[in-house]
Amino acid sequence: MNSIKFLYAAYIATWLIHGFYLGTLLRRYSRLRQQKKELGK
Amino acid sequence: MSSLRSITLATLAKDIRLEWRSKDAINSMLFFSLLVVVIFSFSFDPNAEESRQIAGGLIWVAFLFAAIVALNQTWARELRNQVLDAYRVSPAPANALFMAKVLGNFILVSLLEALMAPLFMIFYNLRALGPAWQLIPVALLGTWALVVNGTFFAAMSLRTRSREIMLPLLLFPISIPAVQSMVEATRIILTGDGAARFWIVLLLTYDVVFTTACLALFETVLQAE
Amino acid sequence: MKRAFPILAILTALLLAYAFYEAMWVAPMERTMGDVQRIFYYHVPSAWTAFLLFFVNLIASVIYLIRRNAKADAIAVVSAEVGVVFCTVVLVTGPIWARPVWGIWWTWDIRLTTTLVLWLIYVSYLVLRRFSDSSQTPKLAAVLAIFGALDVPLVYFSIWFFRTQHPQPVIGGGGSIDPRMLHVLLLNWLAFSCFALLVCWARYRLELLEREVEDAQSLESLVGDNRLGVKRPGEHSLPLKTNLPLDKNTSRTGTQ
Numbered sequence: 001m002n003s004i005k006f007l008y009a010a011y012i013a014t015w016l017i018h019g020f021y022l023g024t025l026l027r028r029y030s031r032l033r034q035q036k037k038e039l040g041k
Numbered sequence: 042m043s044s045l046r047s048i049t050l051a052t053l054a055k056d057i058r059l060e061w062r063s064k065d066a067i068n069s070m071l072f073f074s075l076l077v078v079v080i081f082s083f084s085f086d087p088n089a090e091e092s093r094q095i096a097g098g099l100i101w102v103a104f105l106f107a108a109i110v111a112l113n114q115t116w117a118r119e120l121r122n123q124v125l126d127a128y129r130v131s132p133a134p135a136n137a138l139f140m141a142k143v144l145g146n147f148i149l150v151s152l153l154e155a156l157m158a159p160l161f162m163i164f165y166n167l168r169a170l171g172p173a174w175q176l177i178p179v180a181l182l183g184t185w186a187l188v189v190n191g192t193f194f195a196a197m198s199l200r201t202r203s204r205e206i207m208l209p210l211l212l213f214p215i216s217i218p219a220v221q222s223m224v225e226a227t228r229i230i231l232t233g234d235g236a237a238r239f240w241i242v243l244l245l246t247y248d249v250v251f252t253t254a255c256l257a258l259f260e261t262v263l264q265a266e
Numbered sequence: 267m268k269r270a271f272p273i274l275a276i277l278t279a280l281l282l283a284y285a286f287y288e289a290m291w292v293a294p295m296e297r298t299m300g301d302v303q304r305i306f307y308y309h310v311p312s313a314w315t316a317f318l319l320f321f322v323n324l325i326a327s328v329i330y331l332i333r334r335n336a337k338a339d340a341i342a343v344v345s346a347e348v349g350v351v352f353c354t355v356v357l358v359t360g361p362i363w364a365r366p367v368w369g370i371w372w373t374w375d376i377r378l379t380t381t382l383v384l385w386l387i388y389v390s391y392l393v394l395r396r397f398s399d400s401s402q403t404p405k406l407a408a409v410l411a412i413f414g415a416l417d418v419p420l421v422y423f424s425i426w427f428f429r430t431q432h433p434q435p436v437i438g439g440g441g442s443i444d445p446r447m448l449h450v451l452l453l454n455w456l457a458f459s460c461f462a463l464l465v466c467w468a469r470y471r472l473e474l475l476e477r478e479v480e481d482a483q484s485l486e487s488l489v490g491d492n493r494l495g496v497k498r499p500g501e502h503s504l505p506l507k508t509n510l511p512l513d514k515n516t517s518r519t520g521t522q
Contacts, residue, residue, distance in 0.1 A: 003302040003366035010305040010362040011286075014312070014355050021351045022465070025472060032475050039482045190413075197409070200400040210393055214386035215413055218420040221428065239427055243420070250416055258409050261331065265402035 045137050052141035057148070059118065066114060067149070074107045074153045075160065082164040092165040097227030100161050101220060105187065107153045108146075109209050112191035115142055116199055125199075125263065135260040139192065143255075146188045154180060170233030179230070179237070182244040183223035186251070190215055193255045196262050219247045271467065278460040285450075285457040293450040305363040306447075311455035312355040313381060315462045319349030320384060324415045327408035339404040340477070342411065343395065344469045346388055348462060353385040364435070373434045376425045383421045387414040 060067060081099050119125050128138055158180075161167060169176065191212050198207035226240035289307035296303035326342035329335060360378045361371040372378075391414065395407050443451070 003300060006362050006366045007302050007304055010359045011308060013358045013362065014308050017351060017355050017358065018461075018465075021348075022468075025465075025468060029472055029475070032472070032479055035479050036475070036482075039479065039486065197394070197406050200402070201394065201397040202399060203397060207394070207397060211390050211410065214383060214390050215417050217383050217386075218417065218424040221424045225428065225431075235431065243424055243427070247420055250420070251413070254413060254416055258412070261405060261409060265400070265405045 045134055045140075048133050048137035049140045049144070052138060053144050056141065056145045060145075060149075067152075070107065070110055070149070070153060071156055073110055074103075074157050077103045077106055078157050078160045078164065082161075092167065093170070093231045094228060096161065096165055096167055096231055097224045099165075100158065100227060101183065101223045103157060103161070104150070104154055104184070105216075105220065107157065108150045108184075108187045108191060109212070111146060111149045111153065112188070112195050112212075113205050113208055115146060115192055115195045120199065129263060135263045136256050138263075139196075139255065139259040143189050143192045146192050147184060150184050150188055151180075154184065167231060169231050171230040171237070173230065175230050175237055175241070176227065178241055179223060179226045179244070182241065182248055183219065183226075185248050186219035186223075186244060187212075187216060189248070189252050189255055193259065193262070196259070200265075215251075219244060222247065271464075274460070275464055278457070278464050281457040281460055285454040288450045288453055292446075294444060294446055296447075299367050302363065302366050305359055307450055307454045309356060309359040309363060310451060311458040312352045312359065313377070314455055315458050316349050316352035316356060316381070316384075318459075319345045319352065319462065319466075320388065320414075323349060323388075324411055327411035330404055330408045331412075336404075336477075339408075340470060340473045342404070342408065344466050344473055346391055346395075346411075348466050348469060350385065350388050350392060351465075352458075352462065353381060353388065356381050357385060368435045370435075373436075374425060374429060374432070375434065375436055376422065376429060379425050380418065380422050384414070384418065387417065 081103055085095065085099060116125070119128075128135070191208065194211040194215075195208050197211065198204045201207045222240040222244045226237040226244070229235050229237040229240070285307075289304055293304065293307065295301060323342050323345040326338045326345060330338040330342060357378070360375075360381075364373060364375075365371050387410075391407060391410050394410055395403055398406055400406075
C-alpha cells in the first residue's frame with residue numbers, strides 16, 4: 001500500500017526536526033566556547 | 042477609585058484633543074481603511090449567495106488590518122516626549138494610563154469600522170438575514186477584544202527591534218479565538234443560519250479574561266520599559 | 267554531573283530504539299487504517315511532551331514574575347524552545363498521517379488546531395525574546411506566557427463549538443484503545459520524555475554558558491581592555507602629559 005511511504009515520511013521528518021535542532025545547539029555551543037576562550041586570553 | 046476615573050478621562054480627553062488638532066493620522070487611517078475595503082472587493086468578487094458566507098471573515102480581517110495601523114501609533118506620542126518615564130515616577134496608577142489608551146483606540150477603531158462597514162454592505166449587497174441588531178454587540182465586543190490586547194502588546198513591543206511588526210506578531214496568535222468568534226457570529230447573523238449566542242458569550246468571556254489580565258499586568262510591563 | 271550525561275544519552279538512545287522497534291513491529295496493525303496508523307506512536311507522545319514543556323514554561327514564568335529568579339527564567343527559555351521543537355513534530359506528523367487516511371492534509375481537528383495555536387503563541391514568545399533587547403525581556407516574556415496560557419482554554423472551546431457546527435474528521439480517533447497499543451504508546455512516551463529531558467539539560471547548560479559569556483563581554487566593554495592587559499593604539503597606561511609649567515628640578519610623570 002502506498003500509505004506506508006507516509007509512515008516512513010513521518011518518522012524521518014520527526015528525526016530530521018530533532019536533528020536540525022540539536023545541530024543548532026552544537027553550533028551555538030562551539031561558537032560560545034570559542035568566545036569564552038577569546039575572553040579568557 | 043474616583044482618581045482612577047478622573048485621570049483616565051483626563052488622559053483620554055488630552056489624546057482626543059491632540060488627535061483632533063492635527064488630523065493627519067486619522068485621515069490617513071480612514072483612507073487606508075477605504076483602500077482595504079476596495080482591494081478586498083476587487084479580490085473577492087462573489088455573487089450574492091456566497092457573499093454572505095464569507096463576508097464575516099472579510100469584514101473582520103479588514104477591521105484587523107485597520108486596527109493594527111491604529112494600534113501601532115498608540116504609544117508613539119508618549120515615546121517621542123518621554124511621557125512614559127514621567128508616568129513611571131508619578132504616583133498615578135498605571136492602569137489609568139492604560140484604560141485611557143484603550144478607550145482612545147476603541148473610539149478610533151470604531152470610527153474606522155463605522156466607515157468600512159457601510160462600504161462593505163454596498164460593495165457586497167449585504168443584508169442580514171438573521172437578527173441584525175446582534176451585530177452591535179458583536180462589533181463592540183469584538184473591537185474591544187482587539188483593542189485591549191493590541192494596546193497591551195503595543196506597550197510590550199516598545200523596546201523591541203522592528204516594533205511595528207512585533208505588535209501583529211504577538212497579537213494575532215492570542216486573538217485567534219476572538220477573531221473566530223467575531224467571524225462566526227457575523228456569518229451566522231448575515232446568513233440567518235443558527236444562533237450566534239454562543240459566539241457572543243465566548244467573545245464576552247474573552248473580553249473579561251483579557252481585560253482583567255491586562256489591568257493586572259500593565260504595571261509590570263510599564264516598569265519593564 | 268557531567269559524567270551522567272553521556273550515560274543517560276546512551277540509555278535514552280537505546281530506549282528510543284527499542285520503542286521504535288515495538289512501534290513498527292510489535293504493536294498490532296490497526297484495522298481500518300493499516301500500518302500508517304503507527305505514526306500515532308510518534309505523534310501522540312510528541313504532543314504530550316510538548317504540552318508538558320509548555321506547562322513547565324508557564325510555571326517558570328509565574329515563578330519568575332513573583333521571585334525574579336534568574337534560574338526560573340532560564341528554565342522558561344529552555345522549555346519554550348524545546349517545546350516548540352516537539353510541537354513542530356506534532357504539526358508535521360499530523361498532516362502526514364491525515365493525508366493517506368482522510369485524503370486531506372488538514373482538518374480542523376480540535377487537538378491539532380489547538381496545537382497549532384500553541385505553536386504560534388510560543389513562536390511569538392521566542393521572537394519576543396530574540397527581538398527585545400532590554401534587560402527586562404524575561405519579565406515581558408513571562409507576561410506573554412501567562413497570556414498564552416489564558417488563551418488556550420478559549421481556543422479549545424471555540425474550536426470545539428466550531429466543529430459541532432461543521433463536523434470534520436477526527437485525527438487519531440477517539441474511543442478506547444487496544445491495551446497492546448497503549449503499552450507501545452506509553453513506552454514511546456517514556457522514551458521521548460527521556461529524550462526531551464536530555465535535550466532540555468543540554469539546552470540549559472548552553473543557556474548558562476551564554477549568560478556567562480554575555481556577562482563577561484559586557485563587563486569587558488564597561489571596564490575597557492585593561493582587565494586583559496591589552497592596550498588599544500594610542501592608549502597610555504599613565505596619565506598624559508599636561509601643559510602645566512614645570513620646574514626643571516621636579517620629576518615629571520607621563521610618557522614622552
